[in-house]
Amino acid sequence: MLPSQSQTLSSTLLQSSSIFFNNSLYASSNAMSDSHHSSMLSPSPSEYNSRMNMNDLRMRQSTFPHRQPIANPHERFLKRTMENCPANLTGRKRTNWLKAGRKAQNNQQLLSTLDPFHWPTYNYESPIFIHRRTSESHLYGIIHKISNVHLYTIDTEADRPTRRYPHSLPALIQIQAIHDENYSTVIIIEVQHLPPTSSSLFHSIQQLCQVIFSSSNKLMAWGDVKKELGPFEDFNLFDLSQVTNTLDLQKYFTKLWNQTHPHTSDCLARHQPVVDECISEDVLVCLVNSDDINDEFNPNDPAEDYNTCICPTEIRPYKATNAVWSLQKAVEFIFHQALDKTLTLNIWSCGLDFHLHTWQTHTDKRTRQSLIAYAMNDLFAPTNLYFHLNKTSSLSSNPTNPINLNTIQINTALDLPLFLILADSHAKYFPPVITISSYKLITKAISGLQWVNQSNTQLCATSIIIASSVFSLIFMFWCFLSHWN
Numbered sequence: 001m002l003p004s005q006s007q008t009l010s011s012t013l014l015q016s017s018s019i020f021f022n023n024s025l026y027a028s029s030n031a032m033s034d035s036h037h038s039s040m041l042s043p044s045p046s047e048y049n050s051r052m053n054m055n056d057l058r059m060r061q062s063t064f065p066h067r068q069p070i071a072n073p074h075e076r077f078l079k080r081t082m083e084n085c086p087a088n089l090t091g092r093k094r095t096n097w098l099k100a101g102r103k104a105q106n107n108q109q110l111l112s113t114l115d116p117f118h119w120p121t122y123n124y125e126s127p128i129f130i131h132r133r134t135s136e137s138h139l140y141g142i143i144h145k146i147s148n149v150h151l152y153t154i155d156t157e158a159d160r161p162t163r164r165y166p167h168s169l170p171a172l173i174q175i176q177a178i179h180d181e182n183y184s185t186v187i188i189i190e191v192q193h194l195p196p197t198s199s200s201l202f203h204s205i206q207q208l209c210q211v212i213f214s215s216s217n218k219l220m221a222w223g224d225v226k227k228e229l230g231p232f233e234d235f236n237l238f239d240l241s242q243v244t245n246t247l248d249l250q251k252y253f254t255k256l257w258n259q260t261h262p263h264t265s266d267c268l269a270r271h272q273p274v275v276d277e278c279i280s281e282d283v284l285v286c287l288v289n290s291d292d293i294n295d296e297f298n299p300n301d302p303a304e305d306y307n308t309c310i311c312p313t314e315i316r317p318y319k320a321t322n323a324v325w326s327l328q329k330a331v332e333f334i335f336h337q338a339l340d341k342t343l344t345l346n347i348w349s350c351g352l353d354f355h356l357h358t359w360q361t362h363t364d365k366r367t368r369q370s371l372i373a374y375a376m377n378d379l380f381a382p383t384n385l386y387f388h389l390n391k392t393s394s395l396s397s398n399p400t401n402p403i404n405l406n407t408i409q410i411n412t413a414l415d416l417p418l419f420l421i422l423a424d425s426h427a428k429y430f431p432p433v434i435t436i437s438s439y440k441l442i443t444k445a446i447s448g449l450q451w452v453n454q455s456n457t458q459l460c461a462t463s464i465i466i467a468s469s470v471f472s473l474i475f476m477f478w479c480f481l482s483h484w485n
């Protein structure tokens, strides 16, 4: 779906939403509202704060009035060198100052040499934002849409600590509901913009979270899933004890990489086993190479990283015991793409969804768009790595073709009849993929689709069919609804 289409869709949904609250705190930002939302009211401060303890309250107040995100937080780091490091910075402060500069410069260097990380957008809709302005009917639709999903990727974002706000503030839970390798539904929960816990809308959001954070689902993250979710536990959206089936993709990736990229013989030769039962302990001490006094080589697992590794960087970029790969490095090595980390430290609690009306200028809107893209990349990157690893580790000979309307074909590998539902927004809550033992059903819901639309071929069903190889389908089901021309 095109962003413009989905925006129309979400704006329609917002117009039909009946859950609005009254809040003077939001009155100023609502002054920015367009005519569609001018009747929207926001929660009262007392309602809004009812569930918070003092600590929460302090955190919330720190975000009001809305702090705006930073468009280019790396800019000031890019020119840092040893030469221009302020003389008053010494020791650890100096190291950190330079390190931040080096990190930003490496990120910039990567972006200038590789294509940016991307994924085929035709199968993915815009993310679904969950906050106090999400309608309950929309939530129930999403619950239905993801009802058959049992694989999720999770990521979270928090506001960076600053001198003024020294504690990081939980801001986003990003969730990728993976229908299959080519279809996902992305949900972004804006936890600093939730409705009051006593509201029916909040209970509906809890219901959605219970569907996702369930022991019957596999939850993946680049890192420890429970640690990622820990800071969000106080929002009462999910029960962390139900999160039992998890996969730390960072560890999984590191392990598989190390197994498939063993240390070179030169590197290993430096660690020739010196343990020989015939040699007495006294002799062993003499055999220890003084260079390797701090060697972290683990003879029980010679595939692990260690600090005295001399392998080329292309094989072993990490040289420390228990090192784990950064997501950016993994994307670089596997997909030869650059995952931009410029925006990592930011004001994630700013209210990303335009419908929250926390933005003030067009720059604020543009920055939000970049943050949304970043938040989605941080889901798609681990998910794509997961599917890549599964394919390479199982040596699968059936690479799945990405399915879109122009390449759609009967999947002979699965040997299943494939059905397509092409529909307007009435099918927006259908699961995009349903696979059962006797067939596979793909639903493509295009908001505003018409039989014939001469001014916009993207909304013209006839054009889509003619332009695609859709005729090779065995059967095509057409949702033709009465309001269409």
Ligand SMILES: [Zn+2]
Pocket: 263, 264, 267, 268, 309, 310, 311, 316
């Ligand atoms: Zn090595």
